Amino acid sequence: MFEPWSSSASQPNRRLAVAAVLVLALLSSCPAAAQASQPPVLKDAFAGCFSIGAAVNRQIVGGSTGRLGFGRRSAEQIERDRILVTTQFNSIAPENDLKWALIHPQAGPDGYQWGPADAFVEFGERHGMYLVGHTLVWHSQTPLWVFQGDGPLINNSQAAEQTEAGEESSEPRGRRFRRPGLEGPRATREQLLARMRDHIHTVVSRYRGRIKAWDVVNEALSDRGEEVLRESLWREIIGPDYIAKAFEYAHEADPDAVLRYNDYGLEDPAKRRKLIKLVRSLKAEGAPVMAIGTQAHLNVSSASFENMDRTLTELETLGLPIHVTELDINSARRGQRNTGADISGNVAATEGGLVDEADRRLAEAYEDVFRAFLKHREKLDVVTFWGANDANSWRSRGRPLLFDGASRPKPAFDAVLRTTTRAD
Numbered sequence: 489m490f491e492p493w494s495s496s497a498s499q500p501n502r503r504l505a506v507a508a509v510l511v512l513a514l515l516s517s518c519p520a521a522a523q524a525s526q527p528p529v530l531k532d533a534f535a536g537c538f539s540i541g542a543a544v545n546r547q548i549v550g551g552s553t554g555r556l557g558f559g560r561r562s563a564e565q566i567e568r569d570r571i572l573v574t575t576q577f578n579s580i581a582p583e584n585d586l587k588w589a590l591i592h593p594q595a596g597p598d599g600y601q602w603g604p605a606d607a608f609v610e611f612g613e614r615h616g617m618y619l620v621g622h623t624l625v626w627h628s629q630t631p632l633w634v635f636q637g638d639g640p641l642i643n644n645s646q647a648a649e650q651t652e653a654g655e656e657s658s659e660p661r662g663r664r665f666r667r668p669g670l671e672g673p674r675a676t677r678e679q680l681l682a683r684m685r686d687h688i689h690t691v692v693s694r695y696r697g698r699i700k701a702w703d704v705v706n707e708a709l710s711d712r713g714e715e716v717l718r719e720s721l722w723r724e725i726i727g728p729d730y731i732a733k734a735f736e737y738a739h740e741a742d743p744d745a746v747l748r749y750n751d752y753g754l755e756d757p758a759k760r761r762k763l764i765k766l767v768r769s770l771k772a773e774g775a776p777v778m779a780i781g782t783q784a785h786l787n788v789s790s791a792s793f794e795n796m797d798r799t800l801t802e803l804e805t806l807g808l809p810i811h812v813t814e815l816d817i818n819s820a821r822r823g824q825r826n827t828g829a830d831i832s833g834n835v836a837a838t839e840g841g842l843v844d845e846a847d848r849r850l851a852e853a854y855e856d857v858f859r860a861f862l863k864h865r866e867k868l869d870v871v872t873f874w875g876a877n878d879a880n881s882w883r884s885r886g887r888p889l890l891f892d893g894a895s896r897p898k899p900a901f902d903a904v905l906r907t908t909t910r911a912d
């Protein structure tokens with residue numbers, strides 16, 4: 489037997505083995521050793537700590553349909569966006585194209601639109617990236633046909649809420665979801681469960697073994713008082729066990745996929761308590777929740793090391809890996825009050841111009857949260873930015889990312905890299 493450490497091993501062999509161990513240690517150390525790439529690259533700087541992801545749209549992926557065209561960005565800009573994504577990031581999530589309204593806009597087996605999602609997966613695989621599927625069950629961006637059926641009448645105000653949320657998106661301007669009729673009877677519990685199962689099975693199985701992590705349920709928690717689960721047609725029609733069912737179906741479809749529960753505002757202690765309560769009860773019921781997704785839509789006024797440290801410390805009590813799923817830090821004046829992810833409130837949240845010394849404050853905020861990420865690196869698997877650069881962000885007017893619209897690194901980029909040289 490070859491024993492590299494035994495005295496019988498030849499000197500050159502032993503040297504080789506020592507060198508190999510050192511190289512491995514260097515490669516897997518977190519943060520990565522100082523000889524990181526020049527010019528600096530995020531995914532290399534954090535190699536061995538966590539993956540660095542970006543949400544991408546179909547233009548970046550290159551699977552743009554004629555309808556979306558290159559309306560918002562020129563072909564040259566998109567090319568630069570693509571280079572940025574493939575150079576700096578080693579994980580991607582589709583900003584919109586796996587959401588029910590886009591991938592399964594019509595009922596029935598022919599109601600799926602696979603093109604953009606297939607292109608997303610192929611793009612990611614071509615570049616050796618960790619692929620995230622976002623999202624299977626959500627109160628927003630879900631077509632109304634899903635909830636229509638043979639049950640009692642749909643309450644109009646709830647139905648309106650569903651479609652309003654679906655109307656807005658960070659897809660290029662001009663993109664609008666169809667507004668289905670709001671009248672009519674809603675689905676029964678059995679009908680809706682069957683549709684959910686069919687949707688999850690079809691989508692997850694198609695990408696089985698390729699998409700490695702799924703946001704199975706997105707934003708089920710309420711922002712109101714003590715109410716744990718938000719009002720939604722999922723909860724209304726199926727009951728609170730819709731969440732456990734969604735996880736069960738996703739696990740059936742791909743037993744190896746990492747199944748996440750994903751929500752926003754977990755920096756707020758009250759929301760976090762709800763998350764902890766929900767996930768504990770899901771685990772007690774045996775639901776295969778495998779990771780916590782914390783969106784982290786932050787703002788420069790409240791993002792701090794202490795807050796992120798506390799957030800992650802408490803989330804870790806659940807004993808599950810943590811994925812930061814939608815990181816951005818809003819620098820717009822009007823966006824400093826809350827960290828909600830409600831797309832309908834987003835316009836106001838990016839108004840008022842930028843805060844004073846926006847670049848400096850953004851850099852400090854990012855440095856703070858990345859110091860906290862590094863402190864919790866043992867539990868953190870992925871840190872995904874919600875967009876690759878400011879031009880592609882849903883909050884582009886709040887300049888919330890590390891790269892400007894021309895993909896040039898901002899001071900916040902250097903600040904993030906600095907954290908790797910002073911990790912606690």
Ligand code: GLA
Nearest residue numbers: 583658706783814829831882
């Ligand atoms: C939430 C969703 C994302 C995205 C953002 C805003 O955080 O999870 O898919 O819609 O809102 O764009």
